Amino acid sequence: MDKFFIKSTAICCSDRSLLPRFGLDGYEVDKSLIPIALRRRTALTTRMAITVATKACEKIGIDTSKLSSVFVSLGGEIQVTDALCRLLPDKKALLSPTQFHNSVHNTTAGYWGILNHCPLPSTAIAALDDGFAMGLIEVGSQLQQTDEDILLVCYDEIWPTYLALPIGTYAFACALVLSKTQQDNNPYVTFPKIMPTQLTLNLHWCDLVKQAPAAAAIPLLQAIKQRKNKCIPLNIKATLWQTHLYF
Amino acid sequence: MDNIKKRSSTIESVRISAYSTLNACGLGNQPLLNALKKNERALAPLELFEVDFKTYVGEIKTPLETLSSEYQDYQSRNAQVALTALNCCDDGLRLAVEAAKKCYGNDRIAVIIGTSTSGLYETESAYDYLLKNNEMPEDFNFISRHAYQATGRLLQLELGLTGICFAVSTACSSSAKAIAAGQRLIANGLCDAALVGGVDTLCRLTLRGFHSLSLISESFCQPMDENRAGINIGEAAGLLLLEKNHEANQHQPLLLSVGESSDAYHMSHPHPEGLGAQQAMRSALLLADIDIEQIDYLNLHATATKINDKIEAKAVFALSSPNLICSATKGITGHTLGASGALETIIALLALEHQFIPGSCGLETLDPEFLCQVNAAPLLSQKLRLAMSNSFGFGGNNASVIVAKNYG
Numbered sequence: 001m002d003k004f005f006i007k008s009t010a011i012c013c014s015d016r017s018l019l020p021r022f023g024l025d026g027y028e029v030d031k032s033l034i035p036i037a038l039r040r041r042t043a044l045t046t047r048m049a050i051t052v053a054t055k056a057c058e059k060i061g062i063d064t065s066k067l068s069s070v071f072v073s074l075g076g077e078i079q080v081t082d083a084l085c086r087l088l089p090d091k092k093a094l095l096s097p098t099q100f101h102n103s104v105h106n107t108t109a110g111y112w113g114i115l116n117h118c119p120l121p122s123t124a125i126a127a128l129d130d131g132f133a134m135g136l137i138e139v140g141s142q143l144q145q146t147d148e149d150i151l152l153v154c155y156d157e158i159w160p161t162y163l164a165l166p167i168g169t170y171a172f173a174c175a176l177v178l179s180k181t182q183q184d185n186n187p188y189v190t191f192p193k194i195m196p197t198q199l200t201l202n203l204h205w206c207d208l209v210k211q212a213p214a215a216a217a218i219p220l221l222q223a224i225k226q227r228k229n230k231c232i233p234l235n236i237k238a239t240l241w242q243t244h245l246y247f
Numbered sequence: 248m249d250n251i252k253k254r255s256s257t258i259e260s261v262r263i264s265a266y267s268t269l270n271a272c273g274l275g276n277q278p279l280l281n282a283l284k285k286n287e288r289a290l291a292p293l294e295l296f297e298v299d300f301k302t303y304v305g306e307i308k309t310p311l312e313t314l315s316s317e318y319q320d321y322q323s324r325n326a327q328v329a330l331t332a333l334n335c336c337d338d339g340l341r342l343a344v345e346a347a348k349k350c351y352g353n354d355r356i357a358v359i360i361g362t363s364t365s366g367l368y369e370t371e372s373a374y375d376y377l378l379k380n381n382e383m384p385e386d387f388n389f390i391s392r393h394a395y396q397a398t399g400r401l402l403q404l405e406l407g408l409t410g411i412c413f414a415v416s417t418a419c420s421s422s423a424k425a426i427a428a429g430q431r432l433i434a435n436g437l438c439d440a441a442l443v444g445g446v447d448t449l450c451r452l453t454l455r456g457f458h459s460l461s462l463i464s465e466s467f468c469q470p471m472d473e474n475r476a477g478i479n480i481g482e483a484a485g486l487l488l489l490e491k492n493h494e495a496n497q498h499q500p501l502l503l504s505v506g507e508s509s510d511a512y513h514m515s516h517p518h519p520e521g522l523g524a525q526q527a528m529r530s531a532l533l534l535a536d537i538d539i540e541q542i543d544y545l546n547l548h549a550t551a552t553k554i555n556d557k558i559e560a561k562a563v564f565a566l567s568s569p570n571l572i573c574s575a576t577k578g579i580t581g582h583t584l585g586a587s588g589a590l591e592t593i594i595a596l597l598a599l600e601h602q603f604i605p606g607s608c609g610l611e612t613l614d615p616e617f618l619c620q621v622n623a624a625p626l627l628s629q630k631l632r633l634a635m636s637n638s639f640g641f642g643g644n645n646a647s648v649i650v651a652k653n654y655g
């Protein structure tokens with residue numbers, strides 16, 4: 001197997017007005033997708049990632065209790081970690097146990113599994129500029145071991161300004177349901193590779209990725225919407241990972 | 248492996264051509280092996296920084312290598328611990344990577360590192376500065392020191408590798424899942440070798456965080472004991488080079504499989520019946536196409552908390568044959584969090600290589616509720632062929648690794 005099919009996609013962006021220039025639409029964060037008891041424990045990052053994951057799954061009516069998942073984020077629960085780090089200089093300050101277990105990188109993956117009663121494997125990875133490319137590789141690799149579909153969620157929230165500006169200026173999340181088998185003329189992508197060919201990168205996109213790393217997925221999402229067979233860049237910095245999209 | 252037939256739902260095994268560790272026992276596999284054979288704890292009061300409560304930790308006292316001037320942006324305790332383990336001459340890990348580069352090419356060797364702390368220790372000091380000065384210190388570099396991929400990326404740069412590289416961060420199962428990802432990539436032909444494992448280092452957030460959950464022990468931890476009272480946190484690097492099977496490496500040990508599952512129950516409490524833990528072990532057995540009766544030694548996750556040990560004992564009993572011998576080694580090294588999956592896979596490999604079953608340092612009286620066999624003192628001169636290691640993390644994230652002695 002050297003390719004896999006894209007069955008469904010969904011996007012969320014903290015500033016939805018940024019999306020039309022790419023010909024894309026995004027969902028509002030839908031807090032109601034998380035039960036109230038859990039909602040007060042979750043940060044924007046989890047709510048946003050769960051919104052896109054739920055929307056992508058709803059579109060194709062897939063059973064989310066039987067879906068392995070790969071969550072990709074550069075900073076993960078950065079606001080939770082930041083709030084905890086601000087307490088640490090005070091040796092007497094008590095940390096919230098809930099905040100502590102919600103600071104792990106797989107917090108969103110954990111809540112997704114709890115909400116969907118899904119006992120299947122879920123992972124949380126990070127790869128800076130290459131996050132989306134590595135997420136596709138990890139999903140593609142997992143797909144070779146299973147006949148079931150796999151959920152890929154790529155997300156990053158708004159970051160405190162003193163950490164790594166311009167990273168975290170905007171929050172962005174997208175979800176893709178990926179499959180080994182084709183259904184309803186789904187498009188497919190080839191395994192990401194480092195390509196020698198120089199692609200001309202859209203400057204608006206490069207600018208947004210510098211501020212919201214998960215937006216690396218935009219050219220692929222754009223080409224899916226436009227139904228274009230295309231060579232797609234998956235990151236903006238050397239080394240350039242690319243894939244081919246085919247209909 | 249003539250007597251082990253493969254089913255379609257299985258994964259192709261890969262060779263483990265070299266491995267090394269740095270932990271509280273010292274640098275390399277030998278100090279760890281010595282401590283395991285003597286069942287000797289390497290835990291001591293915390294020296295690296297101050298906390299407001301009493302505990303013991305598995306702190307690395309070995310001098311750490313400094314990063315070359317070229318990679319100063321990546322300077323963190325986590326990166327230094329990783330680099331020191333990579334360069335441990337006695338274990339030949341770096342030489343093995345260099346040989347693999349010649350054999351497969353720089354772009355065909357992946358780097359998949361599990362971590363939960365990354366460079367958090369340095370970030371904490373930066374926050375001291377931030378709160379006093381309203382800005383981060385000049386040399387603060389979140390992306391190359393603290394972001395999760397930083398340590399893996401440093402190893403990739405240091406080794407001159409150019410292929411797939413990412414971090415897995417699923418709390419205490421991080422490095423077991425990094426091993427899983429590496430095996431999958433090789434088995435599916437996406438690379439020919441993978442440097443995998445985990446690195447986590449002591450920091451205030453994890454110590455005080457676990458303390459807030461009332462999970463830190465004031466005294467030496469006692470995994471699986473009826474009087475167990477919590478965790479001693481540790482720090483470690485555990486690195487392994489995985490390679491595809493070929494004629495020249497048939498003498499090396501094998502990674503047979505890694506089973507993974509989710510509890511889907513609670514962020515920090517395991518499923519009361521241990522269903523997730525059972526599923527991870529079952530899945531590992533299925534992927535390797537072996538029965539639990541064939542496992543000669545199980546290294547438990549056993550952190551020494553009341554609830555986790557109880558649930559794991561329940562899960563192991565539900566699944567295993569009564570003869571399976573288990574032990575818990577966190578009483579020696581401390582709980583090295585995101586590195587524990589790799590460190591304890593290395594312990595399983597040492598048990599296979601040296602044909603002994605480690606003990607459970609700190610265990611005096613097995614909790615009478617536990618019906619599985621937990622070995623208190625090391626058993627030498629054993630005949631072992633297959634070993635398993637469990638890792639369970641926050642978010643209900645579980646992984647079980649199965650390794651085999653060479654069949655050459």
